[in-house]
Amino acid sequence: MSSVAGPALRPRRPRGRVVGWAFLAYLVLSLAVGFATLGALLFDVFRRGLPFLDRALLFEVPSVDPDIAGARPAILGTIYLMGIVFALAVPLGVGAALYLEEYADRERWWNRLLEVNIQNLAAVPSIIYGILGLAFIVRGPVGLGFVLLSGGLILTLLVLPVVIIAAREAVRAVPSSIREGGLALGATQWQVIWRSVLPAALPGMATGTILALSRAIGETAPLLLIGGLTYVAFNPTLLGPFTALPIQIFNWTAQPQEQFRLLAAAAIILLLALLLSMNALAIWLRNRYQKRW
Amino acid sequence: MSEMEAAVAEKKTALDVAPRTADVPRDVVFDVRDLTVRYGGNPALAGVSLEIHEHAVTAFIGPSGCGKSTFIRCFNRMNDLIPGAGVEGSVLYRGQDLYGRDVDPVTVRQLIGMVFQKPNPFPKSIYDNVAFGPRVLGWKRGLDERVERALRQAALWDEVKDRLKESALSLSGGQQQRLCIARALAVEPEVILMDEPASALDPISTARIEDLMAELKRDYTIVIVTHNMQQAARVADMTAFFSVDVSSGGRTGVLVEYDRTEAIFTKPRDRRTEDYVTGRFG
Numbered sequence A: 001m002s003s004v005a006g007p008a009l010r011p012r013r014p015r016g017r018v019v020g021w022a023f024l025a026y027l028v029l030s031l032a033v034g035f036a037t038l039g040a041l042l043f044d045v046f047r048r049g050l051p052f053l054d055r056a057l058l059f060e061v062p063s064v065d066p067d068i069a070g071a072r073p074a075i076l077g078t079i080y081l082m083g084i085v086f087a088l089a090v091p092l093g094v095g096a097a098l099y100l101e102e103y104a105d106r107e108r109w110w111n112r113l114l115e116v117n118i119q120n121l122a123a124v125p126s127i128i129y130g131i132l133g134l135a136f137i138v139r140g141p142v143g144l145g146f147v148l149l150s151g152g153l154i155l156t157l158l159v160l161p162v163v164i165i166a167a168r169e170a171v172r173a174v175p176s177s178i179r180e181g182g183l184a185l186g187a188t189q190w191q192v193i194w195r196s197v198l199p200a201a202l203p204g205m206a207t208g209t210i211l212a213l214s215r216a217i218g219e220t221a222p223l224l225l226i227g228g229l230t231y232v233a234f235n236p237t238l239l240g241p242f243t244a245l246p247i248q249i250f251n252w253t254a255q256p257q258e259q260f261r262l263l264a265a266a267a268i269i270l271l272l273a274l275l276l277s278m279n280a281l282a283i284w285l286r287n288r289y290q291k292r293w
Numbered sequence B: 001m002s003e004m005e006a007a008v009a010e011k012k013t014a015l016d017v018a019p020r021t022a023d024v025p026r027d028v029v030f031d032v033r034d035l036t037v038r039y040g041g042n043p044a045l046a047g048v049s050l051e052i053h054e055h056a057v058t059a060f061i062g063p064s065g066c067g068k069s070t071f072i073r074c075f076n077r078m079n080d081l082i083p084g085a086g087v088e089g090s091v092l093y094r095g096q097d098l099y100g101r102d103v104d105p106v107t108v109r110q111l112i113g114m115v116f117q118k119p120n121p122f123p124k125s126i127y128d129n130v131a132f133g134p135r136v137l138g139w140k141r142g143l144d145e146r147v148e149r150a151l152r153q154a155a156l157w158d159e160v161k162d163r164l165k166e167s168a169l170s171l172s173g174g175q176q177q178r179l180c181i182a183r184a185l186a187v188e189p190e191v192i193l194m195d196e197p198a199s200a201l202d203p204i205s206t207a208r209i210e211d212l213m214a215e216l217k218r219d220y221t222i223v224i225v226t227h228n229m230q231q232a233a234r235v236a237d238m239t240a241f242f243s244v245d246v247s248s249g250g251r252t253g254v255l256v257e258y259d260r261t262e263a264i265f266t267k268p269r270d271r272r273t274e275d276y277v278t279g280r281f282g
Helices: A014-052 A055-059 A072-103 A109-121 A126-138 A148-172 A176-183 A189-216 A221-225 A245-253 A258-289 B003-016 B068-072 B105-111 B126-136 B143-153 B173-185 B203-216 B229-235 B261-266 B271-277
Strands: B028-039 B043-053 B057-061 B085-093 B112-115 B191-195 B221-225 B238-245 B252-260
Touching (some): A014 A258, A055 A072, A055 A258, A072 A189, A072 A245, A072 A258, A109 A148, A126 A148, A126 A221, A148 A189, A148 A221, A176 A189, A189 A258, A189 B126, A221 A245, A245 A258, B028 B068, B043 B068, B043 B085, B043 B221, B057 B068, B057 B229, B068 B221, B105 B112, B112 B173, B126 B143, B126 B173, B143 B173, B173 B191, B173 B203, B203 B229, B229 B261, B238 B261, B252 B261, B261 B271
Parallel strands (some): B043 B252, B057 B238, B112 B191, B191 B221
Antiparallel strands (some): B028 B043, B028 B085
C-alpha cells in the first residue's frame, strides 16, 4: 500500500508557544495571590494558636486569666445555634423550594415576585438581619429577649434564602421524565413528589444546606447586635444568654494581653476545623448519593 | 381470599370508575371524535376522529411534528401537565368522556398506562420500580407476587430475578425499557400507550420489545407511536397515518388515513400515505 501525498504538516510555531506560556503564567499568578494570602493567614494562626489548642480551650469557661480560659460556652453555643438553624431552615427551605418548583405557576406575577425577592434576600447583608431580629424577635412582637433561641431564629432567616435556592437547584436537577413516569402510573402529584422527586433531590439539598450552615457558623455581626454576650461563663440554654465561637474570637482579639490573642488564634483553628468538617460532609454526601440518570 | 382473587377484586374496583355503556360495541376501547389539541394558539393537531380496538396493536405513524405524540398523550391525559395545553372534541373511553368534568386524571392514568420514548426508570431498585405503582395505589397485599408477575409478563424476570435489589439504572437500555413496561403492567391497566418505545434502543432490544407487544395484546390493548414504518408493519394490526398541514400558516397535525396495517402499506387510499410508506417523503 502506498500513501497519497496530502498537505504538509507544519511544525509548531514558537510565537504561539510563548503566548501560551505567558497566559499560563498569568493564571498561576492569579491563583497564587489567593493561595499565598490564605496560606500566610493559616500559617500565622497555626503558629500562634496551636500551643493553646488544648483541653482547657475545649472544656473550660472563659476567664480573666488566659492560662485557664476556655471556650466551652462558645463551642456549645455554636453547636446549639447550628442545631436550631438546621431544624428550622431545612423543612422551611425544602417546602418553599418544592412549592416554587413543583406547584407555582411561573406565569403569575406573585410567583415571579417571590422568586426575585428570594434572590434578593440572599444578598442582604447579615447586619440587616440582626437589626430585623432585634426589632421583631428580641423585642417587638415576638419578644424572646437576648437569648440563644433568638440568635438561632435570626441565623435561620439569614440562611433560609440560600437553602431555598440550593434546594430549588436540587429539585430542578430531577429530570421531568421521572415525574412523568410516576404520574403515568396513576400516582398523584403529591405521591410523585414525596416518593420520587424528594428522594432524588435529597443529596443535593443536603449539600446545599450544609454549605448554607457553614455560612451561618461564621456569622458574628447579627449575633453581636442581639446580645450574643461576649462573657458567658456557663453552659448556654435555649432561653438563656449565650455566646458563639466567632463572638468569643472577636472578644479575645480585642483584649490587650498578647495571651488572649493567642487564645483567639486557637479558637480560629477550632472554628476552621468545624467548618472544614462540615464542608467535607457535604462533599461526601454529594459523591455518595450522586445520581446518574 | 387468595392473592389472585384480591388482584381481580382490585381490578374490578378500578374498572368500576369507568363503567361500560351498553350502546358502545364491546371491542371499541377508545372513540375519538373531532379532537383538536392546542398549545397556546395554533392547533398542534386538528379534527382527528378514530376508534381504537380492544386486544389490538394500533400504530400512529407520520413525519416529525405531525402531532402523533401529542395525540397519544391525549389518551391518558398527560397533556394536562403541559401549561397552556387545551383539548377540544372528545375522547370516549368505553363510552365515557375522558375529559369529562368529574373525571380524575389520576384514575385515568392507572387504567391507561404509558411507556415513554426514553426509558425512565426511577433511581431505585428494580423491585421498587415495579412496586412503585401498586404502592401508591395502596395495593399492599401480595406485592412480591405482583412484581414477579409483571416482570414475567415483560419478559424480564429471568434476567433480573437474582438481583431485584440492585439499582434499576444498572440495567441495559433495552432492559430498562422492559422494566418500564413491567412497571406499567404492575398497576393492571387495560391499555398501554407506547410513545416510540424502541427509538432509543439497539435492534436486538427493539426486536424483544416488538415480540413483547405481540404477547401483550392478548391481555391488553396497545397503542404505539413510531417513526419506524417497518416497526408499524411488523407489530400493528391497525395503523393511522398522520401528516402536517401547513395551509393555516402554522404546522398542524392531521389524520390522513386510518385502516388495517396491511391496507395502509399495500393499498393506501390517500396519495400522501402512499408517498410516505413508499419512502418518497418524510
